[in-house]
Amino acid sequence: MTPTIDYHAFAPELVLTGTIVLVLLVDLVLEGRDRTLVSRIAALGTLGALVPVLTLGADGADRTMFGGAYEVNNFSLVLKAFFLIAAYVTILISVDYIREGDYHQGEYYFLILVAVLGMMIMTSARDLITIFVALETISIPTYMLAGWRKHDARSNEAAVKYYIFGVLSSAVMLYGMSLLFGVAQSTLITEVASAVAEFDDRAIVIVGIAFTIVGFAFKVSAVPFHFWAPDTYEGAPTPVTAFLSVASKAGGFVALMIVVYYGFFAASDTWQPLMWVLAALSMTVANVIAIQQTNVVRMLAYSSVSQAGFMLVPFAVAAESAAAAESAFQATVVYMLIYGAMNLGAFGVVMAVARRTRSGEISTFAGLFSYAPGLAVLMSVFLFSLAGVPPLAGWFAKFVVFRAVLDAGTTWAVILGVVAAVNSVIAFFYYAGVARQMWFQAPAVEDTSPIRIPGALAAGVALMTAVVLVIGVYPEFFARLGELTTR
Amino acid sequence: MEWFDSWGLTLAIFLPVAGAAAILVVPRADEATQKLVALLFTGATLAVSIGLLADFDYDRASGLQFEVNKSWIDVINSRYHIGLDGISLPLLVLSAVVTLLCVVYSWDHFPEPHNPKAFLALMLLLETGMIGTFAAQDLILFFIFFEVVLLPMYFMIGVWGGPNREYAAIKFFLFTLFGSALMLLSFLALYFKSDPHTFDIVALSQPGVLEMSKGVGSLIFAGMFLGFGIKVPMFPFHTWLPDAHTEAPTVGSVILAAVLLKLGTYGFIRVALPILPDAAEDWAPVIGTLAVIGIIYGALACLAQTDMKRLIAFSSVAHMGFVMLGIATLTDFGINAAVMGMVAHGLITGMLFFLAGSMQERYGTREIARLGGLLKSAPRLGWILGFTAMASLGLPGLAGFWGEFPAILSAYQPAAALSEVWFRVFMVVAAIGTVLAAGYLLYMYQRVAMGAVPAEWEDAHIHDVHTPEWIAWTPLLIGILVIGIFPALIFEMTDPAAQVVTKVFGG
Numbered sequence: 002m003t004p005t006i007d008y009h010a011f012a013p014e015l016v017l018t019g020t021i022v023l024v025l026l027v028d029l030v031l032e033g034r035d036r037t038l039v040s041r042i043a044a045l046g047t048l049g050a051l052v053p054v055l056t057l058g059a060d061g062a063d064r065t066m067f068g069g070a071y072e073v074n075n076f077s078l079v080l081k082a083f084f085l086i087a088a089y090v091t092i093l094i095s096v097d098y099i100r101e102g103d104y105h106q107g108e109y110y111f112l113i114l115v116a117v118l119g120m121m122i123m124t125s126a127r128d129l130i131t132i133f134v135a136l137e138t139i140s141i142p143t144y145m146l147a148g149w150r151k152h153d154a155r156s157n158e159a160a161v162k163y164y165i166f167g168v169l170s171s172a173v174m175l176y177g178m179s180l181l182f183g184v185a186q187s188t189l190i191t192e193v194a195s196a197v198a199e200f201d202d203r204a205i206v207i208v209g210i211a212f213t214i215v216g217f218a219f220k221v222s223a224v225p226f227h228f229w230a231p232d233t234y235e236g237a238p239t240p241v242t243a244f245l246s247v248a249s250k251a252g253g254f255v256a257l258m259i260v261v262y263y264g265f266f267a268a269s270d271t272w273q274p275l276m277w278v279l280a281a282l283s284m285t286v287a288n289v290i291a292i293q294q295t296n297v298v299r300m301l302a303y304s305s306v307s308q309a310g311f312m313l314v315p316f317a318v319a320a321e322s323a324a325a326a327e328s329a330f331q332a333t334v335v336y337m338l339i340y341g342a343m344n345l346g347a348f349g350v351v352m353a354v355a356r357r358t359r360s361g362e363i364s365t366f367a368g369l370f371s372y373a374p375g376l377a378v379l380m381s382v383f384l385f386s387l388a389g390v391p392p393l394a395g396w397f398a399k400f401v402v403f404r405a406v407l408d409a410g411t412t413w414a415v416i417l418g419v420v421a422a423v424n425s426v427i428a429f430f431y432y433a434g435v436a437r438q439m440w441f442q443a444p445a446v447e448d449t450s451p452i453r454i455p456g457a458l459a460a461g462v463a464l465m466t467a468v469v470l471v472i473g474v475y476p477e478f479f480a481r482l483g484e485l486t487t488r
Numbered sequence: 489m490e491w492f493d494s495w496g497l498t499l500a501i502f503l504p505v506a507g508a509a510a511i512l513v514v515p516r517a518d519e520a521t522q523k524l525v526a527l528l529f530t531g532a533t534l535a536v537s538i539g540l541l542a543d544f545d546y547d548r549a550s551g552l553q554f555e556v557n558k559s560w561i562d563v564i565n566s567r568y569h570i571g572l573d574g575i576s577l578p579l580l581v582l583s584a585v586v587t588l589l590c591v592v593y594s595w596d597h598f599p600e601p602h603n604p605k606a607f608l609a610l611m612l613l614l615e616t617g618m619i620g621t622f623a624a625q626d627l628i629l630f631f632i633f634f635e636v637v638l639l640p641m642y643f644m645i646g647v648w649g650g651p652n653r654e655y656a657a658i659k660f661f662l663f664t665l666f667g668s669a670l671m672l673l674s675f676l677a678l679y680f681k682s683d684p685h686t687f688d689i690v691a692l693s694q695p696g697v698l699e700m701s702k703g704v705g706s707l708i709f710a711g712m713f714l715g716f717g718i719k720v721p722m723f724p725f726h727t728w729l730p731d732a733h734t735e736a737p738t739v740g741s742v743i744l745a746a747v748l749l750k751l752g753t754y755g756f757i758r759v760a761l762p763i764l765p766d767a768a769e770d771w772a773p774v775i776g777t778l779a780v781i782g783i784i785y786g787a788l789a790c791l792a793q794t795d796m797k798r799l800i801a802f803s804s805v806a807h808m809g810f811v812m813l814g815i816a817t818l819t820d821f822g823i824n825a826a827v828m829g830m831v832a833h834g835l836i837t838g839m840l841f842f843l844a845g846s847m848q849e850r851y852g853t854r855e856i857a858r859l860g861g862l863l864k865s866a867p868r869l870g871w872i873l874g875f876t877a878m879a880s881l882g883l884p885g886l887a888g889f890w891g892e893f894p895a896i897l898s899a900y901q902p903a904a905a906l907s908e909v910w911f912r913v914f915m916v917v918a919a920i921g922t923v924l925a926a927g928y929l930l931y932m933y934q935r936v937a938m939g940a941v942p943a944e945w946e947d948a949h950i951h952d953v954h955t956p957e958w959i960a961w962t963p964l965l966i967g968i969l970v971i972g973i974f975p976a977l978i979f980e981m982t983d984p985a986a987q988v989v990t991k992v993f994g995g
Contacts, residue, residue, distance in 0.1 A: 370647075374516075374606070381639075390665075391635040400628075400672070404564065407676045422669035429665055433642075433658055441646045441654055480563035 010064040010073040012053030013081055014121050020046025021114045028107025036106035040096045043110035047089040047117065054081050069189050070128035076486040077124035079334065080255055084120040087248045087341050088113060093461030094349045095240040102238070104149055112142035113244065120252045127263065129178045129188040132256055133171075136220065139252045140167050143245060147237040159236025166219060166229035174216020180209035190264045198267030210271045213260060220253030223313060224282040227306045234302035239355065242298060243348035246305040247341045254312060254337060261316060262330055269320030277317035277417060283310025284424040291431045297351055298361045300431055304387060305344060307428060312336045314402050314421055318409035325409040331483035332405040338479050339386075339398040339472060346465030347383035350376055353454045353462070358446055363435055368444030373452045377439040379466055384432040386469045389425050394469040397476035399425055401483070492543060497554040497570055497623055500536045500580065503529055504587070504615035511609045519604050523595060526608040530588040533615065537584035540572065549574035550984035552625065552690065564679075566628040566687045574985035575757060575827055576622040578978055579750055582834045583618040585963060586746045587611060590739040593842060593960035597849065599648040599737040607648060610640035611739065618747045622754065627675040627687040630759065631668070634719075637748055638664055641732075641740065649735040656728075656735035663718050663728040671715025674708045678763060681708075693762035695992070702766060709767035712760045713775075719752030722775075722812055723782035726805045730789075733801035738845025741797065745804055746838035750830045753811050757823060757989060761815070765992040768818060769905045776816035776899070776910065780917040782809030787924035791931070796854040797844045799932055800837060803880065806921060807833045807891070813918055814895035817911060818993040822898035823986035828978050829891030832879075832971065836888050839876045839964045843869070846957060847936075850950050856932060861941030865950035870937045872953070872961065877933045879968045881926045886972035890979075892922055903993035 008015070020042065028039050057064075063074040091113060099109050119138030126132040144167060148160025182188055184206055185196035197206050215226065222230040234242045265272050284307050291303035315329035315336075351361070353376055358365035370377035386393035399421075406418035454462075472479050507529025514521045544553060552571030560568040572580065590611060598604050613636065620633030638661060646657035679685050681700045682692055691697060698705070718725040729749075733741050756775075761768045786806030793799035807829065814826035846869065847862075848854050863870035879886035882893065899915035902908065953961070971978060 370606075371601075385639060390639060391632040396632070396635070400564075400676075403673055403676050404679075407673070407680050410680065418673055419670075422673055423666075425669055426662060426666045429662065430658070433661065437646065437654060437658070440643060441657075475560070477561045477563060480561055484563050 004067055007064050007066055009053065009057065009060075010066065012057070013050045013085070014118060016050040016053060017046060017114060017118050017121060020049065021111060021118065024107065024111050024114060028111070031107075037096070037100065039107050039110050040092060040099075043114055044089055044092045046114065047085045047092065050121075051082060051085045054078055054085065058082075067128075069191055070131050071125050072127045073125050075488055076334070079482050079486050080124040080251070080337075081121050083251065083338055083341060084117055084124070084248055087244075087251070087345065088117040090345050090349075090461045090464060091240060091244045091248065093457045093464075094243065094345070094352060096457040097455040098238065098240050098352060102150070104238075109146070109149065112146050116142040116146075116244075116249065120248060120255070123252050123255050123259075126256075126259065127190045129182065129190070129193065132259065133175065133178065136252070136256055137171065139249060140171070140220075143241070143249055146241045147233055147245070149238050149241060150236075153236070155236035156238070157236075159233040162229045163233040170216045170219030170226070173212050173219070177209045177212025177214075177216060180205055181213065184209060190259065193264045194267060197265055206268060207271050210265050210268060211275060214257070214272055214275055217253055217257045217260070218279055221250055221257065221309050221312075222306050223279045223309055224286045224306060227283070227287065230306055231299050231302040234305075235296060235299050235361070239298065239348060239352050242302075243345055246301070246348070247344050250305065250309060251337050251341060254309075254333065257316070258330065258333060262319070262326070266320065266326070273317060273320050276313055277413065280310050280313035280317050281417060281420050283307060283313060284421060285310075288424050288427045288431075292427070292434075294431070295363055296361045297363050297366065297435060300363065300435070301344070301347060301351070304428065304431070307424065308340055308344075308387070310424070311399065311402055311421060312340070314417055315405040317417055318406050318411070318414040321409035321411055321414065325405065327487045328401070328408045329405040330487050331480075332401040334486050335401045335479050335483040336398040338482065339394045339469075342465045342468040342472070343383050343386045343395055346462055346469060347380065347387065349458060349462035349465065350380040350383060353452060353458055354380070356454070357448065357452045363438055365445050366435055366438040367442035368449070369439040371444055372449035376452060376454075379462060380439060381436050382466060382469060384435055386473070388429040388432040390429070392473045394472035394476070394479075397472065397479070401480070492539060493554060494556060496536055496540055496543070497572060498556060500533055500540065500584070501570070501616060501620045501623055503533045503536065504612040504619070508609040508612040508616075511605055511612070514605065516605055522605050522608055523591070526591045526612060527588075529612060530584070530591050530615065533619070534584040534588045537581045537619075541577065541581055544572070544577055544981075546980060548984075549577075549981050550988045555625075557625075560626075561628070564628070564687070565685055567626050568629060569625040569688055569690070570623040570629070571625050572623060573988075574981035574983070575823075575989075576754070577981055578827065578831050579747075579754060580619055580622045582750075582831055583615060583622065583747045585967075586743060586834065586838055587615040587618075589960040589963060590742055592956055593742075594739055595956045599739075601647065603647075607644070610644055611743070613640045614743055618751070621751050625689045627678065627689060627692075627759070630689070630755075631672055631675060634751055634755070635668060637751070641736075641744065641748065644740040645732055645736045648737040648740065651735075652731070653735045656731040659728045660732040663721075663725065667715040667718035667725075670711040674711030674715070677704075677708045677711070689759060689763070698763070702770075705764050705767040706770055709760060709764045709771055712755070712764075713771060716752040716755035716760060717778075719755070720749060720808050720812060721752070721805065722778050722808070723785055723805065724778075726782065726786075729805060730798050730801040733804070733841075734795060734798045738841060738848070741801075741841040741845070742838045745800075745841055746834040749804065749808055750834060753808065753815065753826060753830055756812075756815050757826065761818070762989050762992075769903070769993065772816045772818055772902070772906050773910055775812055776914050779809045779812035779816055780914045780921070782806065782812070783918050783921035784924070787921050787928060790928035791924070794856055796847065796856055796859075796932065796936065797841070799856070799928065800840045800844055803840075803925070803928070804833070804837055806925060807837065807880075809921070810892050810895040810918065813914060814898055816902075816914075817898045818903035818906065818990055819898055819901065820983065820986040820990045821894065822902070823989055824979055824982050825891065825894035825898050827982040827986070828975065829895055831978055832887035832891035832968075835964050835967045835971070836876060836879045839961065839968070840880060842957075842961060842964075843873050843876060846953075851945065856935050858942065858944060859936045860939050861945070862937040862950075864941050865945060865948075866952040868953045872965065873937055874933060875965065876968070877929045879972070881929045882922055884972075887968045887975075889972060890975040896922070903990070905993065
């Protein structure tokens with residue numbers, strides 16, 4: 002029996018796979034010569050894969066394959082497009098960093114693309130095993146990328162820590178999934194969905210769901226499963242950190258959305274309180290620690306943990322009503338899209354500044370406004386957008402989360418909303434800390450000539466700036482994409 | 489002028505931001521062009537505002553004019569809905585005037601670390617936020633504009649401010665952000681409690697659109713109360729104000745006092761009262777109490793100040809107390825007084841901060857004890873200070889009087905649902921506040937301007953008012969006088985709109 006394959010539905014993944022093969026081959030041929038061509042192919046490949054995503058979107062029909070294990074719907078298409086663009090921008094901001102740092106260029110792009118392939122598959126996975134395979138396809142390349150600065154002990158530490166925590170979380174998650182398989186007699190999410198609602202022995206269902214969610218909580222670095230994130234983020238090469246904190250984290254969230262909304266939804270009394278606690282802890286604890294950071298990458302690492310908390314908030318209120326579920330689902334999607342743009346942009350500027358300061362200490366940002374006003378303004382745009390200050394895109398991300406909370410309208414939901422509101426004020430404090438250095442202090446470096454920024458990096462940052470500014474004033478576009486995902 | 493009717497207001501909102509963008513394109517070294525661009529765009533904005541003022545149909549001042557209602561964020565049913573009525577019009581013109589005057593005043597003396605390019609761009613950005621807030625008729629649009637002013641003011645204080653500027657800047661920001669986060673939650677709650685779901689201020693103000701229990705309404709009002717109350721600022725949320733005012737550069741203080749504080753009081757009149765009338769009746773005694781505490785506390789704090797700018801800052805707390813007292817009565821008389829108080833305070837306190845800035849520039853200090861004999865050293869400056877101080881203490885015939893006196897009077901007869909006894913007590917306390925106001929202002933004036941020139945300044949050359957100052961100040965001084973003599977200029981605009989706001993309270 003051979004399964005029927007819808008090649009149109011598979012086209013984005015196929016294009017990406019072709020690019021991966023091509024990158025490996027070209028890298029082989031180019032032995033000893035300039036490898037810029039490899040990055041160009043990789044970048045073009047991600048854009049090329051975007052074309053079938055768009056044609057599928059124009060077509061609009063949901064496509065299901067492999068007995069329901071693989072589904073291409075609006076939700077997966079929106080996120081596929083997100084992952085491809087995030088990968089494209091990651092490549093843009095990587096090019097000069099990777100070339101100048103004497104890294105293995107060919108393999109670098111190969112691994113990035115493989116991780117993106119995992120993310121693409123994740124958006125369509127509707128089966129516990131497919132989800133697990135997709136998750137490992139994302140994780141394994143990123144373990145290696147985190148250790149890409151081979152001769153740097155911090156980078157090694159980053160990779161080992163990330164690897165150990167990653168493997169641990171996979172084991173926990175697999176255990177949970179195996180229990181659910183026992184309950185449902187199937188790995189299909191739809192089967193799991195009906196089984197968790199009806200199965201008599203609640204204890205097994207609860208343990209299965211809890212373990213699966215905890216496994217993903219590691220991946221999205223939610224408190225108290227976040228310990229690996231700051232060290233890994235700080236030690237990994239900066240473009241890899243940008244990739245981890247945006248694309249890889251979003252991959253975890255996509256998986257979480259699939260299992261929670263498509264799989265466990267009926268057993269909301271199990272996962273909703275768990276999500277409530279994870280969200281409240283992630284926002285609050287990460288914020289409090291972020292205030293004390295002196296390294297900008299570590300600060301952004303804790304900020305990304307806190308932002309993950311905001312993305313978890315909608316989960317905690319989703320099951321109150323059908324309308325609440327819909328706006329919660331949309332909230333996480335929209336938050337992810339906006340967060341991706343802000344964070345990639347912020348990391349892009351950090352890299353541009355580090356070209357001069359050769360450091361990630363926040364104090365090295367001092368006086369940036371006086372000698373590189375453009376970078377200072379851009380960094381401020383991204384930081385204040387992360388803080389949720391209108392009219393930068395971040396406000397709308399926070400807004401949709403608050404909307405989901407109040408759409409649910411229960412006391413617990415409103416309490417979580419107030420916790421989120423207070424946290425968005427606390428968060429401002431550490432984002433403003435960097436702005437304070439850039440604007441209010443005298444320069445900390447001796448060389449205060451303008452910073453030369455390579456074209457690709459500038460293009461990546463410019464693209465993200467445009468998104469943050471346009472979506473801030475006209476959020477309708479992302480809101481519409483979010484709405485599509487629940488249709 | 490059909491084109492102007494539909495696009496004039498939008499033009500007034502976005503001309504400044506276009507100006508900010510234009511300034512960014514000018515090379516950093518070319519300061520003359522930057523100043524010219526700023527002048528051009530603030531001038532054009534004022535011209536458009538005056539066009540709106542002239543084109544405004546005063547017979548229909550109760551309703552919205554220059555209305556635009558276009559789709560914006562359909563998914564959450566939030567629309568680009570703007571319009572002006574008799575309450576927002578004077579405040580819009582005030583914003584446009586003050587910003588232009590600030591550009592003129594800054595002409596030759598930008599505060600350290602100089603950088604006119606960034607300074608002017610931020611000022612223009614502020615103007616868009618201010619004008620937008622007064623024009624917005626949609627809660628989300630209102631929220632965005634309300635927040636747009638935060639960042640420019642934060643940078644203005646933090647970069648160009650005094651020695652303690654960093655603390656003042658972050659304090660200003662955190663206070664306001666905290667209030668507005670809860671305010672946003674309240675706006676969202678209104679959205680979900682309305683049927684059909686909407687953020688439209690006009691629609692939400694119609695009776696029967698909101699369905700909810702008294703408790704929920706009161707809770708939603710509490711969120712807005714924090715958002716607007718911190719901005720006003722009302723006692724006990726005022727602690728950011730003296731710091732922000734003292735540390736901000738002169739122009740920053742002027743804009744902060746003249747316009748930004750009004751965003752809070754305006755929010756009460758435009759959003760909180762009309763949308764949640766029942767909750768407003770419950771909260772009015774609280775607002776009234778805090779307002780009169782603010783009046784007395786602000787006045788007493790003024791008496792204890794040694795720094796001229798800090799004194800003016802605390803006087804703002806007292807004056808905004810009068811405005812809030814007028815609002816708390818929930819009568820059209822009180823609302824008229826409040827809007828008048830807002831305009832008058834904008835002109836007078838803006839002027840006072842200009843003066844404090846110019847004094848600081850000449851003497852290098854604002855320490856009241858070290859100053860003296862201003863009338864001898866720089867008589868024109870001294871007389872202008874005297875005139876403005878008189879206006880500020882509510883001398884009849886000048887604008888300040890029409891802000892204070894009717895506010896006190898309105899407390900005699902509050903809306904039907906409110907306790908008459910309570911509000912008459914407020915009235916008496918507020919009246920005592922005016923006496924204290926006369927006290928601290930005259931005491932300050934006496935020490936700064938009268939008497940002999942202290943030994944420290946005997947040989948110093950204190951320059952009298954120079955040209956950019958004349959240009960920047962004359963319109964304000966004329967405004968104070970004209971409104972003082974013809975208060976009807978403002979009341980005619982505000983009264984019909986105020987009646988609409990207070991109709992539900994039987995006012």
